[in-house]
Amino acid sequence: xxxxxxxxxxxxxxxxxxxxxxxxxLPALYYAVANAIVACRTAALGGHLLRCEECGHDxxxxxxxxxxxxxxxxxxxxxxxxxxxxxxxxHVPYFHVVFTIPMQLNEFAIRNKEVFYNILxxxxxxxxxxxxxxxxxxxxxxxxxxxxxxxxQNLMAHPHMHCIVPGGVLDDDLWVQCKNPGFLFPVKVMAxxxxxxxxxxxxxxxxxGSMSLCGTLQRFKDDPxxxxxxxxxxxxxxxxVYAKPPFGGPAAVVKYLGRYTHRIAISDSRIVALTxxxxxxxWKDYADHNRSKIMTLAIGEFIRRFLxxxxxxxFVRIRxxxxxxxxxxxxxxxxxxxxxxxxxxxxxxxxTSTTSEDPDKTPSPTWAPCxxxxxxxMCVVRExxxxxPGGNLxxxx
Numbered sequence: 001x002x003x004x005x006x007x008x009x010x011x012x013x014x015x016x017x018x019x020x021x022x023x024x025x026l027p028a029l030y031y032a033v034a035n036a037i038v039a040c041r042t043a044a045l046g047g048h049l050l051r052c053e054e055c056g057h058d059x060x061x062x063x064x065x066x067x068x069x070x071x072x073x074x075x076x077x078x079x080x081x082x083x084x085x086x087x088x089x090x091h092v093p094y095f096h097v098v099f100t101i102p103m104q105l106n107e108f109a110i111r112n113k114e115v116f117y118n119i120l121x122x123x124x125x126x127x128x129x130x131x132x133x134x135x136x137x138x139x140x141x142x143x144x145x146x147x148x149x150x151x152x153q154n155l156m157a158h159p160h161m162h163c164i165v166p167g168g169v170l171d172d173d174l175w176v177q178c179k180n181p182g183f184l185f186p187v188k189v190m191a192x193x194x195x196x197x198x199x200x201x202x203x204x205x206x207x208x209g210s211m212s213l214c215g216t217l218q219r220f221k222d223d224p225x226x227x228x229x230x231x232x233x234x235x236x237x238x239x240x241v242y243a244k245p246p247f248g249g250p251a252a253v254v255k256y257l258g259r260y261t262h263r264i265a266i267s268d269s270r271i272v273a274l275t276x277x278x279x280x281x282x283w284k285d286y287a288d289h290n291r292s293k294i295m296t297l298a299i300g301e302f303i304r305r306f307l308x309x310x311x312x313x314x315f316v317r318i319r320x321x322x323x324x325x326x327x328x329x330x331x332x333x334x335x336x337x338x339x340x341x342x343x344x345x346x347x348x349x350x351x352t353s354t355t356s357e358d359p360d361k362t363p364s365p366t367w368a369p370c371x372x373x374x375x376x377x378m379c380v381v382r383e384x385x386x387x388x389p390g391g392n393l394x395x396x397x
Contacts, residue, residue: 037065088333096162277298
């Protein structure tokens with residue numbers, strides 16, 4: 001049975017200082033993420049003293065860290081983002097397409113996160129855009145959003161792209177619906193096109209030096225022929241692109257977005273046990289008929305796996321393309337709505353940018369009801385300032 005009080009912050013408090021001693025120095029961003037997770041909703045970040053207007057009960061509300069890798073801070077950001085996306089939905093079938101890469105590329109992604117993830121975004125988006133423009137298929141401009149996930153259920157590296165694609169295109173400002181509401185593009189065609197585009201960009205990044213061969217990849221500096229052989233094998237391999245059946249209407253799209261958009265590698269709810277040396281968490285084994293299991297790791301190994309999924313500072317994990325892109329959305333989305341049904345988009349939708357998950361954007365505060373009388377009118381009595389720097393940190397950078 002899960003201990004309901006175990007949080008990711010507890011794991012980092014227990015193990016991150018030792019992990020740093022054993023493996024440091026680490027990238028500065030890792031220290032920042034760890035310290036944010038540990039300090040979130042504690043006195044280390046300050047807060048507010050609230051008083052119930054009905055019964056006078058006082059409550060302290062500590063500030064959140066607003067770091068996008070923190071499980072405590074994602075619920076509000078997700079709710080705001082999903083609300084904006086809900087207003088943009090068209091009354092058409094929506095498809096869910098997942099682009100994955102062979103496991104041989106995982107170590108390149110881990111050691112070249114920004115470069116490799118940008119290549120992944122580009123290859124997947126170009127694949128969908130090219131097939132959408134193909135006159136033999138839809139013959140127009142697709143609009144879609146893409147969400148980067150970098151993890152598997154066991155927390156190991158597994159970069160893949162989730163794409164939400166409305167079932168139609170804009171062709172000279174006219175909406176063209178998918179001929180078959182249950183079919184977008186052949187998965188084998190998508191896989192081959194995606195493979196070619198990603199490997200072409202991958203080879204260019206190797207040639208111009210933007211793809212670094214560091215760490216375990218150093219072996220390819222000493223064996224260029226081995227790297228060429230790996231690329232050749234990847235060209236011959238069958239890549240996996242998965243196109244799920246279309247969503248059951250706009251409500252199902254919203255439900256999906258709420259589950260997938262602001263996810264991090266692991267949530268607090270999956271952590272089931274913590275000792276001085278080990279942490280146990282729930283995971284789903286897709287190779288064993290999706291059975292739910294418990295995995296126990298040394299705390300250091302758990303932290304190592306979690307840190308694999310810390311993305312570069314300000315790297316945008318949710319991006320929009322085609323008639324949903326920021327520069328086209330205001331005009332083209334309305335064209336689509338006029339021809340497929342739906343009301344006027346609000347100004348808040350038009351202004352929503354790809355940086356909707358910006359950790360520096362402060363959300364407006366909301367207070368929980370009074371725990372004594374249930375009154376929702378909680379007023380701020382005074383601000384609680386942060387203590388001197390250095391308190392309640394996982395470890396100093």
